[in-house]
Amino acid sequence: QVQLVQSGSELKKPGASVKVSCKASGYTFTSYAMNWVRQAPGQGLEWMGWINSNTGNPTFAQGFTGRFVFSLDTSVSTAYLQISSLKAEDTAVYYCAREGANYEFDYWGQGTLVTVSS
Amino acid sequence: QSVLTQPPSVSGAPGQRVTISCTGSSSNIGAGYDVHWYQQLPGTAPKLLIYGNSNRPSGVPDRFSGSKSGSSASLAITGLQAEDGADYYCQSYDSSLRKVFGGGTKLTVL
Numbered sequence: 486q487v488q489l490v491q492s493g494s495e496l497k498k499p500g501a502s503v504k505v506s507c508k509a510s511g512y513t514f515t516s517y518a519m520n521w522v523r524q525a526p527g528q529g530l531e532w533m534g535w536i537n538s539n540t541g542n543p544t545f546a547q548g549f550t551g552r553f554v555f556s557l558d559t560s561v562s563t564a565y566l567q568i569s570s571l572k573a574e575d576t577a578v579y580y581c582a583r584e585g586a587n588y589e590f591d592y593w594g595q596g597t598l599v600t601v602s603s
Numbered sequence: 604q605s606v607l608t609q610p611p612s613v614s615g616a617p618g619q620r621v622t623i624s625c626t627g628s629s630s631n632i633g634a635g636y637d638v639h640w641y642q643q644l645p646g647t648a649p650k651l652l653i654y655g656n657s658n659r660p661s662g663v664p665d666r667f668s669g670s671k672s673g674s675s676a677s678l679a680i681t682g683l684q685a686e687d688g689a690d691y692y693c694q695s696y697d698s699s700l701r702k703v704f705g706g707g708t709k710l711t712v713l
Contacts, residue, residue: 520702522649529605529690529705529706530641530643530649530692530694530704530707531704532701532702532703532704535702544700546701546702547701580648580649582649585654587637587639587654587655588637588639588695588696588702589637589639589651589654589655589694590639590641590649590694591651591654591660592651593648593649593650593651594648595647595648596648
């Protein structure tokens with residue numbers, strides 16, 4: 486069965502960096518795009534962008550350029566989200582989500598809480 | 604401000620029927636892009652509930668149904684149960700080459 490397993494919670498100081506992993510199993514990793522979604526505390530879902538799991542080409546939503554990096558390690562079927570120069574407002578749960586045939590997110594990781602606090 | 608507009612909250616008694624609307628525009632739902640719905644139970648990751656406007660993934664009860672008309676879509680839940688209390692989100696694609704979400708609707712089962 487398809488599973489996306491994300492890395493554990495992170496507590497970081499402002500200005501630091503964080504790298505969140507999303508390990509996929511149960512399907513051919515390079516056949517499906519991977520998306521990243523942010524959910525700030527008490528807020529809704531916000532699409533951050535996606536990465537082509539075949540080519541590694543990333544696309545970022547507005548507001549997620551510059552400090553955000555999507556990457557892959559296809560040898561271990563894992564996608565990564567890296568955020569640099571962390572700010573308090575980056576505190577959120579970050580989800581990876583596999584993209585289906587019609588732009589839907591058919592499988593989700595369990596989420597990774599990133600807390601930015603001094 | 605979300606691109607897709609949902610009511611912040613809806614409620615219903617057990618056994619009743621509730622609907623959640625999702626209003627978009629000519630650049631997303633109205634442009635013919637599919638609408639998808641997600642259920643997020645408290646403290647958990649979202650789960651795909653409806654895809655392609657009206658299709659249920661395996662394992663989703665037929666009490667959940669989706670429809671689309673013009674620039675809007677709706678999620679209907681019949682025979683409301685206590686465990687349906689959750690946040691519900693609609694999602695589509697926009698011609699600006701991005702995926703878009705609604706702001707979410709909190710369903711309270713009275």
